[in-house]
Every structure is written in structure tokens, then in C-alpha cells.
Amino acid sequence: MSLRIGEISYTNILPFFYYLDRDELARRNYQFIPQVPAQLNQAMADDRVDIGGISSFAYAKHVDSFTLLPNLSVTTYGAVNSIFLFSKFPINELDGKKVALTSSSETSIHLLKIILDYFYKLTVSYNIVKPNLDEMLKDYDACLLIGDDAITARREQSPALYTYDLGEIWYQQTGLPMTFAVFAVRNETIETLTNEVNYLYNSFLDSKNQSEKDKYQPMISDIIKSQGGPKQFWEMYFHNLCNDFGPEEHKGLLYYFYLNKKLNFLDNDIKEIKVWNPVLQR
Numbered sequence: 001m002s003l004r005i006g007e008i009s010y011t012n013i014l015p016f017f018y019y020l021d022r023d024e025l026a027r028r029n030y031q032f033i034p035q036v037p038a039q040l041n042q043a044m045a046d047d048r049v050d051i052g053g054i055s056s057f058a059y060a061k062h063v064d065s066f067t068l069l070p071n072l073s074v075t076t077y078g079a080v081n082s083i084f085l086f087s088k089f090p091i092n093e094l095d096g097k098k099v100a101l102t103s104s105s106e107t108s109i110h111l112l113k114i115i116l117d118y119f120y121k122l123t124v125s126y127n128i129v130k131p132n133l134d135e136m137l138k139d140y141d142a143c144l145l146i147g148d149d150a151i152t153a154r155r156e157q158s159p160a161l162y163t164y165d166l167g168e169i170w171y172q173q174t175g176l177p178m179t180f181a182v183f184a185v186r187n188e189t190i191e192t193l194t195n196e197v198n199y200l201y202n203s204f205l206d207s208k209n210q211s212e213k214d215k216y217q218p219m220i221s222d223i224i225k226s227q228g229g230p231k232q233f234w235e236m237y238f239h240n241l242c243n244d245f246g247p248e249e250h251k252g253l254l255y256y257f258y259l260n261k262k263l264n265f266l267d268n269d270i271k272e273i274k275v276w277n278p279v280l281q282r
């Protein structure tokens with residue numbers, strides 16, 4: 001049996017994938033399924049993906065079916081630089097306005113609702129649409145983009161737009177980190193493919209550690225070749241992202257889950273985050 005791996009098709013997830021030995025993984029029959037987070041969340045819920053990066057919000061919806069992998073995440077303590085609200089109005093003037101939400105996300109769309117509805121006490125109407133800044137702003141007063149869509153839009157946006165970084169607002173309001181993506185595995189997969197999961201977990205961890213050790217340099221050179229952008233931006237971007245998932249990150253995520261429950265975006269109360277106990281291969 002082979003392991004089906006969800007690979008978020010955004011640059012932010014690269015440290016975990018850059019140094020994977022893809023030939024060896026192919027030889028062992030592992031398959032990669034590259035997609036945006038919302039699609040991977042659904043694929044994992046539908047048993048079309050076994051393991052990989054998903055939106056942290058999607059984990060909350062499926063706490064009883066998924067288990068998290070320790071020390072892997074896409075987290076920020078402050079600005080994230082790839083999750084932006086682009087707005088025709090200052091944020092506190094969005095009351096009664098229409099906001100378009102990217103169809104690629106689950107964590108950030110709920111984070112934006114927490115920010116606007118709960119922190120800013122605004123009444124806003126939301127619609128989920130395809131991520132395209134110009135199209136979104138034809139019909140809406142503001143729009144949320146994430147990942148590479150947000151990075152490109154930020155580079156090309158009109159200076160007339162107000163731009164807000166959701167990681168930064170969350171940190172100002174709570175003093176806590178925000179974990180956007182977690183690594184999850186379906187519970188049945190842990191039972192049936194324990195060794196395969198363990199091997200992949202160690203490979204993700206090695207890739208993350210090697211990326212940090214190399215200060216992301218070979219990876220950044222490749223990113224610039226494929227999608228451009230200034231080297232200083234990418235260096236700042238990866239240095240700002242935290243890829244750990246320990247007690248402090250759990251605390252931030254539990255508070256995010258708590259607010260989602262309070263605002264009825266989630267049905268279940270999540271009191272603790274359980275992570276798998278892998279066998280480290282050293």
C-alpha cells in the first residue's frame with residue numbers, strides 16, 4: 001500500500017518538502033498530491049489523502065479522525081507576509097461592507113471573521129470566491145488572499161488599497177502565535193502504515209532542519225528562478241515563519257479554536273492538541 005501525501009502548493013510549505021528524497025519515496029510508492037489547502041483539507045476528510053499539510057481549522061473539524069505530527073507547522077509570531085486583507089476602506093470602516101474570501105483557505109477565512117466580527121465588532125457580509133484580486137474587487141469592498149496569490153497581489157497592488165496582515169493583527173490582539181497549517185495524518189493510516197508514516201515524518205523533519213541549517217539559501221535561489229521576487233523578501237519571509245509546533249504554538253491555536261467555537265464556526269470544544277509520538281530515526 002502506498003502513502004498519499006498532501007503537498008500544499010504554496011511556497012510557505014517548502015522547507016518540509018525541499019530536501020525530501022523524492023526518488024527514494026517514489027521507489028517506496030509514496031505519491032504526492034499538490035493542491036491548495038482547502039482542496040487538501042477536503043481530500044483528507046474524504047480519504048483521498050493520508051497525510052500532509054492542511055489548514056489548522058480543518059484539523060479542528062476532524063479532531064477525532066486526524067492526528068497531528070509534532071514539531072511541524074506553518075506559524076507566525078506577528079506578520080506572516082502572505083495573508084492579507086486588501087481593502088478599499090480602512091479596516092474600521094468596513095461595517096456593512098462586502099468582503100470576498102479566497103476559496104483556497106479555511107484557517108485564514110475564519111481568522112478574518114474573528115478579527116472583523118469579534119475584535120473590531122463589525123457586521124460584514126462574506127462570500128467565498130476564486131482568488132483573483134482584480135476580479136474580487138470589482139464586486140466587493142475588500143478581499144482576503146493567502147499564500148502565493150497574496151504575495152503576488154501585494155507586489156502588484158495599487159497603492160490606493162489599504163492592506164492588513166492577519167498574522168500581525170492576531171498577534172497585536174492576543175500576544176499569541178498563529179498556526180495556519182499543521183501536519184496531520186488520518187488515524188486509520190497510523191494503524192495500517194505505521195512504518196511508512198514514521199519514515200515520512202522523519203524525512204519532513206530532516207528537510208525542515210536542513211532548510212534552517214542552510215538558512216533557506218538553495219531553496220530561495222530556486223524560488224527566485226521559478227517565481228521571481230527579491231532575495232531580501234524571501235529571506236525575510238522564511239525567517240519570519242516558525243515551523244515548530246510545541247507548547248506555545250499549541251496555546252495560540254487552542255485560543256483560535258476557542259474563539260471559533262464561541263462564534264459558532266466550530267461545533268466542538270477543543271481543550272488540548274494531541275500529537276503523535278513518532279520513533280525518531282537518528
Ligand SMILES: C=C(O[C@@H]1C=C(C(=O)O)C=C[C@H]1O)C(=O)O
Binds near residue numbers: 054056080108146147
Ligand atoms: C502562511 C500561510 O498559511 C496557509 C494558510 C492556510 C489557510 O488559510 O487555510 C492553510 C495553509 C497554510 O499554508 C499562507 O498561505 O500564506
